[in-house]
Amino acid sequence: MLTKKGKYGLKAMVHLAQSEPGRPVPVMEISEKQCIPKKFLDAILCELRNSGFVHSKMGKGGGYSLARPASDITVGELVRAIDGPLAPVHCASKTRYRRCDDCFDENTCAVRRIMQRAQQALSDVLDNCSLQEMHDRVKQESEEVLFYDI
Secondary structure, three states: OOOOOHHHHHHHHHHHHOOOOOOOOOOOHHHHHHHHOOHHHHHHHHHHHOOOOOEEEEEOOOOOOOEEHHOEHHOOOHHHHEEEEOOOOHHOOOOOOOOOOOOOOOOHHHHHHHHHHHHHHHHHHOOOEEEHHHHHHEEEEHHHHHOOOO
């Protein structure tokens, strides 16, 4: 399950994707428009900066901007950077595999097998959707709702 931290991180990144490239967006703007507590957002953006997803600028006119084009950032890599592996159990993780203590033979473990399939399905969706696509999809759906004939 996506944590609140992960959800807020994605919302903040979509907000940055909507902004003019290279223009730093103040944390307060993101916080207010996305309804994210500022202190929590500061911590999330700091992690994203340390992971290379955003640049920060201090002082007047400062804020955060995307470090790469939104089309080059996948939702999967953002979720992993914020929340960790996508797998529901450690033994199904590709990036942070850890054997279960209670498993005699993981090759025949039915739980592991289904969780590997769930992890793969989630990875297929999130790794094939860019931040730009996420932004564009919401924008397009919003415009469709607003369009009507009289």
